Amino acid sequence: MTNPGGFFSDLKILWHMAVTGGRGRTHEERLENFYSGQASGYDSFRKRLLHGREEMFASLPSVPGGVWVDLGAGTGENAENWGPRLAEFSQAYLVDLSSSLLKIADERIQARKWQNVRTVHGDATQFVPPEGAADIVTCSYSLTMIPDWFLAVDQALRMLKPGGTFGVVDFFVARKWPAEGLTKHPWSTRTLWQAWFANDNVFLNPDHIPYLQSRFETISLNQDRGTVPYLPLVRAPYYRFVGRKPLNS
Ligand SMILES: C[S@@+](CC[C@H](N)C(=O)[O-])C[C@H]1O[C@@H](n2cnc3c(N)ncnc32)[C@H](O)[C@@H]1O
Secondary structure, X not given: OOOOOOHHHHHHHHHXXXXXXXXXXXXXXXXXXXXXXXXXXXXXXXXXXXXXXXXXXXXXXXXXXXXXXXXXXXXXXXXXOOHHHHHHOOEEEEEEOOHHHHHHHHHHHHHHOOOOEEEEEOOOOOOOOOOOOEEEEEEEOOHHHOOOHHHHHHHHHHHEXXXXXXXXXXXXXXXXXXXXXXXXXXXXXXXXXXXXXXOOOOOOOOOHHHHHHHHOEEEEEEEEEEEEOOEEEEEEEEEEEEEEOOOOO
């Protein structure tokens, strides 16, 4: 399924992150160029970079018989984060544009013998489950890689049933003047992390949290920082948001 990592696997991934940086004519080509050489070591490296995923999934409600859609699902690692609750869904869709990462997700589904999980090669801004609606939609470190991220949020809102849950975990930077209750970041945090991640077509955005809060009722919001492999002195800012689609929308 995936290799267990190790220093040489990390080195390969760091090389891809630093050198290939995701070039290509279209968004899909850039994703595939970025991920095709690092797909097998992806999970091991990202476990140490993409913080808060386990906590976010643990905080989502159980919906027996429901439909879960993961937008920008990558290797499908997040399906593991449901634990035994995954089996309660009637259907789960792992949507992504990168064939290399979806191949790992398909291997995972086969290895785990998950009957109710399916990969979809498609765009997060356009996907609708065949059932017509979802009970839970998640975006785990995908909004920062989706150029029209606001369309993905709108699409999540559209496909969710009234009262359905949207869970997001991702990197971010704060606005210079954040609303009351939101974290403030110094100039160095707001500028340096944006520049560093943009090299890999990961765009940290000060508008994610305000936009999510304008579209969904906030159930919980956590703003934190997490370690970055091989950069011991710094912590990258990330947030976890769980929201409810208003009953009257
Ligand atoms: C940093 S990875 C996160 C993968 C996974 N959610 C995780 O937590 O490990 C971002 C993912 O978003 C996917 N992605 C980017 N733009 C997309 C789009 N427009 N539609 C679907 N997936 C997209 C990428 O291919 C990649 O798999």
